[in-house]
Amino acid sequence: MATKHILVVPGDGIGQEVTAVGKKVLEKIAAKFGHTFTYDEALIGHVAIEATGNPLPDETLEKMRQSDAVLFGAVGHPKYDNDPTAKVRPEQGLLKMRKELGLYANLRPIKLFDELLGASSIKPEILKGADILFFRELTGDIYFGEKGRKNDGDTAYDIAEYSRYEVERIARKAFEAARTRRKKLCSVDKANVIETSRLWREVIQKIAPEYPDVEVEHQFVDATAMLLIKDPRRFDVVVTANLFGDILTDEASQIAGSMGMLASASVGDGTGVYEPIHGSAHDITGKGVANPLASILSAALLLDISFGLKAEAEAVINAVDQVLKAGFRTRDIADAQTPAEKVLGTEAIGAEVLKFL
Amino acid sequence: MATKHILVVPGDGIGQEVTAVGKKVLEKIAAKFGHTFTYDEALIGHVAIEATGNPLPDETLEKMRQSDAVLFGAVGHPKYDNDPTAKVRPEQGLLKMRKELGLYANLRPIKLFDELLGASSIKPEILKGADILFFRELTGDIYFGEKGRKNDGDTAYDIAEYSRYEVERIARKAFEAARTRRKKLCSVDKANVIETSRLWREVIQKIAPEYPDVEVEHQFVDATAMLLIKDPRRFDVVVTANLFGDILTDEASQIAGSMGMLASASVGDGTGVYEPIHGSAHDITGKGVANPLASILSAALLLDISFGLKAEAEAVINAVDQVLKAGFRTRDIADAQTPAEKVLGTEAIGAEVLKFL
């Protein structure tokens, strides 16, 4: 019987719609397994800017710190994307949250539900059995270095930075995860050009002997972007820097059929944050068609990683599997074979998941 | 009747094997069309370090400047990749060449030969008709900014930098190319996080009105990495920064079936350089199995772009097409259906291309 406090932070766009469903799944799990979960809500991103002028209000940060886990939606708004000169932006809230909570490790498991083998652009025979766990560093790199303008605004710069310590702590998490899996670790960098990547490779090489049971390879980021599509099964655990991780995990979403299926866990020094890897998707916001399965699977990661509730997490994953086996799909994962009546909206597919719980 | 001087710079690994074949194709074209092409050779990369201690000897640079075009192979060696502390590296030769020759625009056409539809990991129905032209900026970004160590070597940094001028000149090349194609331009950045990307987006937005016939969209690099696989046909011309271009074009090679098929042209202020996008591939070096078609197609780009010899370029592309239609393959583009006797080595498939010229 666990008693836990969960902060729901829907953020922008479809973040609202999908976290509502993720929360229902947590409620159902608590009822079924006899846990007491309490909830609160807070603002971040564009909605926070609109309400307070600040993309991460202090109140939100404080509530995050006081919670046992955060169920997160998405941030972003086309308004800022189209205005490169905007000084206040939704993403600043997200980045500040990551930094303030010390969320240096972003886990992105890429696993294809067998029922979705046909939904991907990649051939089923290439995909079948692919199972990758990404560790993306989340509080360093070009995301957090000094940036600005020079020469009257005519030159822009961004500084990428990594310390040995930052590389080592994420690398150790990845090595340890590899030990519990197929014992392969691929470290991705651009050490043939970039100094931060050379430090990255040095650190991996230095600590590798402490994990003699893990087979380590180093790949350049360009080659990895190619190999992920050519032969996704060759990867087990992948560890990489913030920017490369951002790009490669979005790409790898195609291995799982759709971004709408991918959950992530951001963990580190304090409260863990669980969120879909998809963004705010304003093009489909408010239409009730967003795929909530990534938020539901994020709830499963939350139960597993922050609360240590393995059976509960498995019950959630299993329910998603059952819903897919029953032939239900959201639009993004439907294909030519899906009968129209099996293509459900956000709430309806959420209700099906609840039924299987 | 053109008289031209071509410098062949094979570089490292399979660079030697594939440029030898590319050169033969140029010789055959000259004979057939009555041109006079003269040739010289020069060192770069690991082989140049071994011979002179310098990855780009002055003599090589001088010969490049004196030539009408450069047929380039590849640079790189595992020795340096495994030693992140090495001070002299093959890639420095490549980067210095790009900078010294002012090769700011790297064109990477991604086009699938119909015969290779089956060779890709991506489903044929997703690929059919895909035709993308990448413009990768090649002399700026994190590749050329200051880099180094601080705190007794415990912190590494790299500075990414772009000026308006640098963005504008590559953007104009991309807009102009879009005009001659399907009139769509996708500019790729990470403007929600990175300042150089915000400048990038500003410049694109500013000059777009001068090309009212071109439809412009802006995509984030992470979304693009996903969309390239999900729906490659949505792209026509793509323009992006050096690092993003490096990653996305390697990824996009999977649209063309294999990296072994992809040619590139680096152009700018002076002599143009033509090279496969694949690297030195030391794992297959010396085995005679490397696919020379990318080098042959690079020769076609050289004829077209640097010499303005369109019919000659088309003759080369057509010969490659005929060889594929005749069922010949190198190992990397063979599939389960390819009979063993049709799988040829580097020289043998080159000889087939010559026959069709």
Ligand SMILES: CC(C)[C@H](C(=O)O)[C@@H](O)C(=O)O
């Ligand atoms: C919204 C954006 C700043 C963010 C990132 O780049 O980290 C997103 O793409 C992600 O992957 O969480």
Ligand SMILES: CC(C)[C@H](C(=O)O)[C@@H](O)C(=O)O
């Ligand atoms: C070898 C390496 C430095 C180079 C690059 O990153 O530019 C290569 O990957 C390329 O794409 O030409």
